[in-house]
Amino acid sequence: MSASPPSFLHTLKRLSLVTQIVIGLIAGIALALLAPEVAKSTTFIGQVFVSALKAVAPILVFVLVMASIANHKHGQETHIRPILFLYLLGTFAAAAVAVFASYLFPSSLVLVTHDIAVSAPGGITEVLQSLVLSMVDNPIRALMNANFIGILAWAIGMGIAIRHAGETTRGVLDDLSKGVTVIVRVVIRFAPLGIFGLVASTLATSGFDALLGYLHLLAVLIGCMLFVALVMNPLIVFWKIRRNPFPLVLTCLRESGLTAFFTRSSAANIPINMELSKRLGLHEDTYSVSIPLGATINMAGAAITITVLTLAAVHTLGIVVDLPTAVLLSVVAAVCACGASGVAGGSLLLIPLACSLFGIPSEIAMQVVAVGFIIGVLQDSAETALNSSTDVLFTAAACLAKEDKNSASA
Structure with missing residues (x-):
């Protein structure tokens, strides 16, 4: 008796996660085009997936960072310093690209008053104060509100303290981190279904008609992000590992950037990046x-978004700013963006800060923020994809460079 052919679900299960996500993406687009009303009903599926990722991300970060530090052995290399340098270098390079693109292809905005309630920081001092307050937040509240600055601070502090505890305590913490990782893997397995719901509902509900009037601005934004992802980041990685960077770059874009594009949340993409880092052998x-x-x-x-939109306002108002000043002020605003990174549209909320550095009044700056929300369907997605995929890319580059150095000295 011949064996029955494998079922569709069994065949689908054997495909790689990335292939399954691409299938979910295509199915979502098809449903939005063929049956828009049905596609709108898939909003719940996408919301469940993103909510699950956001729910598991804070506890994942807290437990894994604490366990990693608590079980860290003296003399064991973690490569954090070179990764931090790459993060800063990548942010500066992105801001520089955005400044030059804004000068080569200047954008003009129709600054009309929009009734959008936005709470933006009043200055650099306020942003830095908020950052410090986030670090000393109540740990329970930090976990509940997904305050990742506070979560990291408490995880590092607890990890250092538990390093001096007994072997049994550190073993329990290690087992707890493995248990959380198992839960994360289960959530990630539902990524194709979640992406299907997100794509179908977004296309059916929002569409792209509202973006037509801002195509030039959007083209500059997306063009800068693509240039950074496919040119600047590969150059930085090549400088670090001294070999062809594109296999690593494309892997990070495909397996991290694709998911981040549709979840539009760096925090929600942390579990995805953790899993990818593990598969890369880091x-x-x-x-x-x-x-x-x-x-x-x-x-x-965020550096690109803040720079392009702010310099668009500068160009519209006819304000003359030299290139070095534009780069410096954009990088300052982008670095300060970590204080608002947990807020939806966090980079947009830093635009009034950047505009104030150029002498632009808040009434006009808030209109620029409104423009950012209008094009946010694509801008926020592309920004998150670049930010999140670069986290894995630079981590992998630092680890590979260290391994190559160790091999050469052996």
């Missing part, structure tokens, strides 16, 4: 700290 002691850290401070996409 040191757990390194990526368990660098990935959540990157989700809060690695802001290349």
Whole structure:
């Protein structure tokens, strides 16, 4: 008796996760085009997936960072310093690209008053104060509100303290981190279904008609992000590992950037990046700290968004600003963006700060923020994809460079 052919679900299960996500993406687009009303009803599926990722991300970061530090052995290399340098270098390079693109292809805005309630920081001092207050937040409240600055601070502090505890205590913490990782893997397995719901409902509900009037601005934004992802980041990685960077770059874009594009949340993409780092064979002691850290401070996409939109306002108002000043002020604003990274549209909320540095009044700056929300369907997605995929990319580059150095000296 011949064996029956495998079922469709069994065949689908045997495909790689990335292939399954692509199938979910295509199915979502098809449903939005063929049956828009049905596609709108898939909103719940996408919301469940994103909510599950956001729910598991804070406890994942807290437990993994704490366990990693608590079980860290003296003399064991974590490569965090070179990763931090790459994060800062990538942010600066992204801001520089955005400045030059804004001068080569200047954008003009129709600044009309929009009734949008936005709470933006009043200045750099306020942003830095907020950052410090986030670090000393109540740990329970930090976990409940997904305050990743506070979560990281408490995880690092608890990890250092537990390093002096007994072997049994550290073993229990290690087992707890493995248990959380299992739950994360289960959530990630539902990524294709979640992406299907997100794509179908977004296309059916929002569409792209509202974006037509801002195509030039959007083209500059997306063009800068693509240039950074496919040119600047590969150059930085090549400088670090001294070999062809594109296999690593494309892997990170495909397996991290694709998911981040549709979840539009760096925090929600932390579990995805953790899983990818593990598959790449990176040191757990390194990526368990660098990935959540990157989700809060690695802001290349935010640097581009803040720079392009602010300089669009500068061009519209006829304000003359020299290139070095534009780069410096954009980087300052992008670095400060970590204080608002946990807020939806966090980079947009820093635009009034950047505009104030150019002498633009808040009434006009808030209109620029409104423009950002209008094009946010694509801008925020592309920004998150660049930010999140770069977290893994630079972590992997630092680890590979260290391995090559160790091999050469052996």
